[in-house]
Amino acid sequence: MPSDFVSVIKPTGVKTGEVVGQGEVGRGAIPVLPVRDTVLFPHAVLPLTVGRESSIQLIQSLGEEKTILVVAQQDARLDTPEGTDLHSVGTRATVHKVVKMPNQSLFVFTEGNERVRLGEFTQLMPFMTAEYEILSEVEPEKTPELEALQRNVVSQFQQIVTSSPTLSDDLQTIAINIDEPGRLADFIASSLPFLTTTDKQELLETSSVSARLERVNKHLAKELEVQQLRNKIQSEVQDSVQQSQRDYYLREQMKAIQKELGDLDDTQKDIAELKEKIENAGMPEETQKDALKELARLSRMNPAAADYSLTRNYVEWLAVLPWAKTSSGEVDILKAKAFLDEDHYGLKKVKDRILDYLSVRRLKPDMKGPILCFVGPPGVGKTSLGKSIARALDRKFSRISLGGMHDEAEIRGHRRTYIGALPGQIIQHLKRVEVKDPVFMLDEIDKLGRDFRGDPASALLETLDPEQNNTFRDNYLDQPFDLSKVLFICTANQLDTIPGPLLDRMEIIELTGYTEEEKVAIAQKYLIPRQIKENGVPDDMMEFPQESVALVARHYTREAGVRKLEQQIGTVCRKLARKIAEGRTEKLVITPEIIHEFLGGIKVRVDTEIAERTKRAGVVVGLAWTPAGGDILFIEANKMKGKGGFNITGQIGDVMKESMQAALTWVRSNAIGLGLDEDFTKDLDLHIHVPAGAIPKDGPSAGVTMATALVSLLTDKPVRPLLAMTGEITLSGDVLPVGGIKEKFLAAKRAGVRDVILPVDCKQQVDEDLTPDQTEGITIHYARRIEDVLAVALPKNLVEEVQDEEVREEVLQAAV
Numbered sequence: 028m029p030s031d032f033v034s035v036i037k038p039t040g041v042k043t044g045e046v047v048g049q050g051e052v053g054r055g056a057i058p059v060l061p062v063r064d065t066v067l068f069p070h071a072v073l074p075l076t077v078g079r080e081s082s083i084q085l086i087q088s089l090g091e092e093k094t095i096l097v098v099a100q101q102d103a104r105l106d107t108p109e110g111t112d113l114h115s116v117g118t119r120a121t122v123h124k125v126v127k128m129p130n131q132s133l134f135v136f137t138e139g140n141e142r143v144r145l146g147e148f149t150q151l152m153p154f155m156t157a158e159y160e161i162l163s164e165v166e167p168e169k170t171p172e173l174e175a176l177q178r179n180v181v182s183q184f185q186q187i188v189t190s191s192p193t194l195s196d197d198l199q200t201i202a203i204n205i206d207e208p209g210r211l212a213d214f215i216a217s218s219l220p221f222l223t224t225t226d227k228q229e230l231l232e233t234s235s236v237s238a239r240l241e242r243v244n245k246h247l248a249k250e251l252e253v254q255q256l257r258n259k260i261q262s263e264v265q266d267s268v269q270q271s272q273r274d275y276y277l278r279e280q281m282k283a284i285q286k287e288l289g290d291l292d293d294t295q296k297d298i299a300e301l302k303e304k305i306e307n308a309g310m311p312e313e314t315q316k317d318a319l320k321e322l323a324r325l326s327r328m329n330p331a332a333a334d335y336s337l338t339r340n341y342v343e344w345l346a347v348l349p350w351a352k353t354s355s356g357e358v359d360i361l362k363a364k365a366f367l368d369e370d371h372y373g374l375k376k377v378k379d380r381i382l383d384y385l386s387v388r389r390l391k392p393d394m395k396g397p398i399l400c401f402v403g404p405p406g407v408g409k410t411s412l413g414k415s416i417a418r419a420l421d422r423k424f425s426r427i428s429l430g431g432m433h434d435e436a437e438i439r440g441h442r443r444t445y446i447g448a449l450p451g452q453i454i455q456h457l458k459r460v461e462v463k464d465p466v467f468m469l470d471e472i473d474k475l476g477r478d479f480r481g482d483p484a485s486a487l488l489e490t491l492d493p494e495q496n497n498t499f500r501d502n503y504l505d506q507p508f509d510l511s512k513v514l515f516i517c518t519a520n521q522l523d524t525i526p527g528p529l530l531d532r533m534e535i536i537e538l539t540g541y542t543e544e545e546k547v548a549i550a551q552k553y554l555i556p557r558q559i560k561e562n563g564v565p566d567d568m569m570e571f572p573q574e575s576v577a578l579v580a581r582h583y584t585r586e587a588g589v590r591k592l593e594q595q596i597g598t599v600c601r602k603l604a605r606k607i608a609e610g611r612t613e614k615l616v617i618t619p620e621i622i623h624e625f626l627g628g629i630k631v632r633v634d635t636e637i638a639e640r641t642k643r644a645g646v647v648v649g650l651a652w653t654p655a656g657g658d659i660l661f662i663e664a665n666k667m668k669g670k671g672g673f674n675i676t677g678q679i680g681d682v683m684k685e686s687m688q689a690a691l692t693w694v695r696s697n698a699i700g701l702g703l704d705e706d707f708t709k710d711l712d713l714h715i716h717v718p719a720g721a722i723p724k725d726g727p728s729a730g731v732t733m734a735t736a737l738v739s740l741l742t743d744k745p746v747r748p749l750l751a752m753t754g755e756i757t758l759s760g761d762v763l764p765v766g767g768i769k770e771k772f773l774a775a776k777r778a779g780v781r782d783v784i785l786p787v788d789c790k791q792q793v794d795e796d797l798t799p800d801q802t803e804g805i806t807i808h809y810a811r812r813i814e815d816v817l818a819v820a821l822p823k824n825l826v827e828e829v830q831d832e833e834v835r836e837e838v839l840q841a842a843v
């Protein structure tokens with residue numbers, strides 16, 4: 028019998044509240060039946076299973092007098108309890124019926140009569156007998172408080188019974204009909220399944236009726252609270268389970284209905300479309316298998332789930348990439364040549380090299396050849412050449428700017444596990460052009476960054492390397508993509524900063540700047556017609572004569588390319604557009620005066636600046652190479668009283684500093700030959716400065732310029748006007764060749780220089796790289812030694828000095 032077996036109320040026959048007698052001592056000793064885990068209350072009927080040998084003997088020994096004491100054990104685990112192991116309060120009970128069970132145990136119905144306190148034990152074996160004292164029960168006076176308490180107990184009990192699935196509703200009726208508070212407390216205590224044996228024993232031992240009822244009331248209140256909480260939790264859980272079940276069933280039903288009607292919902296349509304795209308994309312077998320697997324996973328997902336759109340995006344990327352779609356037919360060299368000539372003026376060598384490259388591709392379409400890289404200053408047509416190549420090959424063109432790119436993921440994408448992950452630029456551009464064989468122009472490859480986010484150059488290497496790029500793996504796609512059909516063309520302003528391994532895989536095609544004549548021709552043929560069209564000016568409303576274009580190129584721009592020139596022409600067109608909009612009807616010839624009016628006063632007048640600044644002894648014009656083409660560089664020397672100090676300023680690199688030292692040493696060691704005191708530095712401090720101090724400068728090529736500046740300063744003779752030079756010097760005064768001759772020469776020409784001194788060993792470069800057009804108007808002096816340089820740079824006599832002065836004046840006057 029379970030320990031919390033519910034005892035049932037005696038049906039009839041016992042007068043409730045019957046008092047056996049206050050403090051009455053039981054007549055003689057009677058058997059004591061120890062019970063585990065249960066407590067018998069007065070007036071309750073408790074069926075007990077009796078299995079212990081001593082207890083069976085006890086029951087069997089009962090004669091007519093079927094009265095026993097039922098007492099709970101303190102420790103339910105004891106098999107043979109002694110007197111001291113029992114609680115001191117129990118219940119005198121009558122045994123009504125005994126049933127023998129097949130396993131030799133007995134099923135005994137007992138009915139509680141009164142509370143008793145155990146007295147002395149008179150026998151211990153084979154079972155215990157003891158004397159006892161009946162604990163009489165005095166019904167208390169029915170005060171309103173007690174009445175209220177009693178009603179509250181009944182009402183709480185009713186609530187518990189109603190909400191409990193295991194308690195019979197009859198219990199409510201019985202409780203309502205019990206008048207005596209003590210009996211009510213006992214009845215409820217014996218009926219409640221959740222009271223522990225300890226709780227029940229405490230109630231049995233509580234002889235005060237009101238205190239007992241009070242305790243029962245507390246137990247009921249606690250249980251009610253627990254029950255309410257449990258119900259709340261239960262209903263919450265049920266609600267959420269029901270909601271999701273409901274959604275699921277509704278969705279399933281909807282699917283079934285749509286299926287019956289032959290109708291697909293949007294999600295299913297979308298999935299069907301994606302499936303079709305995947306199957307028709309022509310992707311490699313393995314990739315297709317993976318894509319379909321992802322799609323199947325997608326179709327099982329709830330469209331409202333957070334990762335539905337992530338998975339869908341991924342599948343869509345796979346489905347829409349041009350795995351097999353190409354645009355081109357064959358490479359047509361004649362057509363390519365025609366297009367290149369049509370789009371670009373000059374650039375003969377460059378066009379030839381491009382056509383050679385394309386010819387090889389035509390003869391060997393699967394060529395794993397080098398990648399083209401155009402190197403040159405801004406605005407010389409690198410990008411537009413790339414576009415022409417794409418046009419000539421009938422391929423799509425896309426430009427990817429690499430300048431300042433630091434993150435490897437920009438090339439190769441982020442892994443799908445990142446939030447907001449996307450494929451890298453290469454895959455994104457492929458999606459945009461929709462074919463697998465476009466021309467990709469990777470702009471500014473010399474300006475790739477590199478930091479903690481990885482090295483984009485190495486990712487680019489994998490992208491460009493023809494040996495590896497047929498299985499290019501973007502981090503996001505995580506599938507190999509064949510890039511071998513893409514024609515990559517890179518552009519850069521300089522070679523020095525391109526990572527070596529990348530440089531190795533490239534065929535470098537250098538574009539230098541344009542001369543004024545070339546700029547004028549480009550403007551006439553391309554830039555002016557384009558700007559007229561872009562600004563809506565009618566063709567017959569403007570005439571832009573050559574001299575005016577030359578004026579703009581010379582005095583309103585200072586660049587190797589033609590970008591700024593195009594902007595200035597654009598400004599002229601816009602001003603004219605305004606005039607036309609305001610009512611002008613006749614054609615406008617762009618004269619120098621109109622240019623003044625439209626573009627403002629002359630912006631750049633380098634020849635005047637040279638003439639002005641070289642008036643002073645000690646100032647010489649050098650020529651420098653920069654990523655933006657060549658440029659001129661003023662080198663200034665000055666002297667003051669001192670003690671042989673030598674100062675160098677102007678953000679100068681170590682190599683340049685060393686060549687200044689070499690220049691000074693040569694001057695000192697040749698002091699007498701130069702007409703100077705042998706120890707001229709004794710009372711002097713010298714200072715060499717290279718202005719535009721904010722721009723870092725380095726390299727040995729200013730050696731001759733610095734030596735000349737020092738000699739000019741110390742002999743107090745200004746150098747010839749409109750002269751520029753470049754060359755390295757040795758300590759013994761030899762002039763060594765330097766690089767970038769073409770850019771430097773063109774810079775000198777742009778600046779309006781008339782005489783250029785170059786190392787004699789650069790003559791071959793000049794002959795090869797510069798056309799007669801480009802050298803026209805400039806006298807080139809080749810120098811083997813620094814003495815040759817000085818002979819050209821400094822006037823030899825008074826007559827020459829006067830001539831120089833006249834030239835200078837003429838240039839300065841022109842500016843006015």
Ligand SMILES: Nc1ncnc2c1ncn2[C@@H]1O[C@H](COP(=O)(O)OP(=O)(O)OP(=O)(O)O)[C@@H](O)[C@H]1O
Pocket residue numbers: 370371372373374403404405406407408409410411412470518520549553588589590593
């Ligand atoms: N030889 C040329 N013939 C015709 N147009 C030219 C020529 N060279 C440059 N241009 C024009 O000059 C403009 C600038 O050229 P482009 O944008 O190709 O320069 P870039 O060398 O790519 O410069 P960046 O290095 O700054 O990207 C373009 O409009 C281009 O058409």
